[in-house]
Ligand SMILES: Nc1ncnc2c1ncn2[C@@H]1O[C@H](COP(=O)(O)OP(=O)(O)O)[C@@H](O)[C@H]1O
């Protein structure tokens with residue numbers, strides 16, 4: 001005969017599951033776009049946890065869409081090939097040789113690592129880039145940056161097809177040009193464009209800081225568009241945070257319900273953000 005005494009941890013687990021019900025109901029059928037940055041990708045264990053969270057989201061009726069970066073992985077390959085690389089305002093100056101490496105790394109190893117991690121957890125992930133099924137057509141962002149793309153036309157039909165088949169799209173931020181060129185898109189920018197095209201319920205930008213910090217270094221958990229503008233004007237929001245908050249503002253002003261800058265280093269941060277009272281970052285609303 002087996003006996004057991006009730007353990008406090010089990011009761012806490014059951015309480016957590018029970019308290020998630022209103023959130024599970026709220027997000028049933030929702031579209032959630034998640035940007036996974038290169039810095040947030042981390043170890044195989046961290047990737048496994050992230051993948052499990054994504055599969056759980058799909059299991060409870062959310063339609064997750066992953067848009068990834070991979071800046072550090074591109075840097076490593078360019079270094080191996082002894083190709084110099086410069087950034088201007090957080091964007092990589094991309095000549096033809098660099099573009100080849102960017103596409104090879106993002107659409108290749110990085111995309112397939114995420115796809116495989118999700119599939120190993122029992123999901124059905126499909127890797128795409130903006131070139132597939134005309135998902136992202138770009139114009140050149142700025143002649144000084146070379147082949148850096150500004151998403152211009154999005155055709156998200158392929159994504160709806162994948163949702164219907166219970167599949168999880170994993171998108172590399174590469175776009176097609178109108179004259180057959182290939183464009184390198186900043187990962188945050190690509191995620192924002194996809195979220196807008198899908199009129200997503202949530203856009204989560206995973207990064208390696210606790211959230212948007214104010215002048216005292218404290219994380220601000222909720223920001224209105226006007227707060228972001230004031231903090232950017234005063235220089236409190238700077239560097240790599242600028243493309244993120246710009247993307248967030250553009251998204252929430254164009255039909256995305258809310259955007260959160262999430263600390264991707266926190267275990268299960270995506271679940272915490274969606275299914276509990278304890279968000280894991282800074283939420284930006286219009
Ligand atoms: N107000 C701010 N709050 C938080 N981080 C900020 C702020 N201003 C600038 N940053 C910088 O932005 C960085 C995040 O951007 P980035 O390194 O490009 O992220 P990722 O690699 O995840 O895309 C932080 O590590 C931090 O140094």
Ligand SMILES: CC(=O)N[C@@H](CCC(=O)OP(=O)(O)O)C(=O)O
Pocket residue numbers: 036037038039068069070071072074090091092102148149173184185186187188
């Ligand atoms: C135009 C541009 O800068 N593209 C980025 C694309 C990858 C990216 O955005 O990666 P993270 O999200 O990891 O930073 C790059 O070449 O690094």
